[in-house]
Amino acid sequence: MATRVRPSSKRCAVIGGSGFLGRHLVEKLLDRGYSVSVFDIRQSYELPGVTFYQGDLCDKQALLAALKDVSLVFHCASPSPASDRALFERVNIQGTQTVIQACIESGVQRLVLTSSASVVFEGTDIKNGREDLPYAKKPIDYYTKTKIEQEKLVLKACDNQKGFLTVAIRPHGIFGPRDPQLVPILVDTARRGKMKFIIGDGTNLVDFTFVENVVHGHILAAERLRADSPICGKPYHITNDEPILFWDFMSQVLVGLGYPPPRYYLPYSLVYGLALLLWLLSVLLSPLISFKPTFTPMRVALAGTHHYYSCKRAKEDLGYTPVVSLKDAIARTVESYPHLRCEA
Ligand SMILES: NC(=O)C1=CN([C@@H]2O[C@H](COP(=O)(O)OP(=O)(O)OC[C@H]3O[C@@H](n4cnc5c(N)ncnc54)[C@H](OP(=O)(O)O)[C@@H]3O)[C@@H](O)[C@H]2O)C=CC1
Numbered sequence: 001m002a003t004r005v006r007p008s009s010k011r012c013a014v015i016g017g018s019g020f021l022g023r024h025l026v027e028k029l030l031d032r033g034y035s036v037s038v039f040d041i042r043q044s045y046e047l048p049g050v051t052f053y054q055g056d057l058c059d060k061q062a063l064l065a066a067l068k069d070v071s072l073v074f075h076c077a078s079p080s081p082a083s084d085r086a087l088f089e090r091v092n093i094q095g096t097q098t099v100i101q102a103c104i105e106s107g108v109q110r111l112v113l114t115s116s117a118s119v120v121f122e123g124t125d126i127k128n129g130r131e132d133l134p135y136a137k138k139p140i141d142y143y144t145k146t147k148i149e150q151e152k153l154v155l156k157a158c159d160n161q162k163g164f165l166t167v168a169i170r171p172h173g174i175f176g177p178r179d180p181q182l183v184p185i186l187v188d189t190a191r192r193g194k195m196k197f198i199i200g201d202g203t204n205l206v207d208f209t210f211v212e213n214v215v216h217g218h219i220l221a222a223e224r225l226r227a228d229s230p231i232c233g234k235p236y237h238i239t240n241d242e243p244i245l246f247w248d249f250m251s252q253v254l255v256g257l258g259y260p261p262p263r264y265y266l267p268y269s270l271v272y273g274l275a276l277l278l279w280l281l282s283v284l285l286s287p288l289i290s291f292k293p294t295f296t297p298m299r300v301a302l303a304g305t306h307h308y309y310s311c312k313r314a315k316e317d318l319g320y321t322p323v324v325s326l327k328d329a330i331a332r333t334v335e336s337y338p339h340l341r342c343e344a
């Protein structure tokens with residue numbers, strides 16, 4: 001009788017490993033002695049010890065090739081937040097179902113999903129939110145709506161009897177070197193002279209999480225995901241555990257890169273109303289002209305409300321503490337973008 005060779009626990013796959021978080025995760029896994037297969041729709045780098053598989057995660061056959069002899073899978077692929085409803089549904093919902101099926105068929109034992117703390121955010125204040133908050137009933141956009149469905153699918157698939165264990169990491173506001181979103185969008189907005197205003201009274205606290213802390217949370221979860229461990233089938237907030245005023249964070253990054261910080265105050269409801277109107281116009285006029293407003297309702301909601309989360313559960317169950325402080329993280333991030341410095 002042929003015996004099935006148990007895959008090495010140091011052999012893993014990172015779905016979405018060409019992206020911002022995925023690549024940082026791959027680099028840390030290599031440091032820790034893992035051999036890594038990356039599955040992604042694009043290949044953005046080459047590294048010794050990494051095998052690339054290029055494909056769409058909705059294609060089970062393509063996934064099966066990448067998951068051969070792999071015991072641990074990290075799923076951190078997602079379309080960018082600016083994508084449309086159909087793409088979010090296809091990749092985050094149907095695609096995640098395909099990932100789960102492919103993992104089970106390949107004999108993968110552990111699946112770590114990158115979810116998002118935003119799965120409980122409805123555009124109103126969250127202060128020190130715990131994991132037992134209900135999922136948003138009115139998610140602020142399709143990204144969030146499909147992240148909720150994705151997390152539910154992965155956590156429900158956790159099955160101790162079958163030896164398929166799952167856990168979800170919920171980071172918030174990831175930033176750091178090579179992030180294609182937060183700092184580049186901020187700088188672009190500043191260069192177009194639109195970063196002069198503080199939305200609301202400027203007192204809202206928010207979590208921004210350095211990418212290396214997010215990676216640390218993922219690896220702790222993977223290494224503690226064992227049969228009958230209390231973490232099976234649960235979500236975990238991973239943050240820097242140092243909530244900061246949204247506008248202080250923005251100002252520190254801007255000033256670090258040589259741009260003036262925002263100084264003038266605008267009422268939250270006025271800006272939110274304008275953002276809604278612009279969004280509506282962009283949808284109505286889309287057959288004629290295409291424009292993407294900078295101040296989307298989602299960004300305004302994130303810029304003008306409290307949204308910070310407790311990572312007590314991660315501390316207790318995973319032994320998590322951030323490895324890089326917010327101060328050092330901001331300094332390292334600013335240094336990593338010399339090409340985005342103000343030239344004037
Ligand atoms: N950035 C943040 O602040 C936060 C992010 N998250 C979550 O973290 C994860 C990683 O985010 P981040 O690194 O910022 O995102 P990136 O867009 O940088 O990385 C995602 C990667 O997945 C790839 N991808 C997209 N669709 C598919 C597909 N159908 N098949 C295979 N690969 C695909 C992307 O390719 P391409 O670029 O070509 O689309 C990209 O390489 C995501 O799940 C996101 O929801 C959670 C909380 C906060």
Ligand SMILES: CC(C)CCC[C@@H](C)[C@H]1CC[C@H]2C3=C(CC[C@]12C)[C@@]1(C)CCC(=O)C[C@@H]1CC3
Pocket residue numbers: 081115116117118172173174181182185186189294295299300302303
């Ligand atoms: C134009 C300015 C008012 C704001 C510029 C910064 C924003 C681009 C970022 C501030 C908070 C960020 C954030 C995300 C994306 C980038 C920001 C809006 C996410 C939506 C990314 C995906 C998630 O899962 C949640 C994040 C929350 C914070």
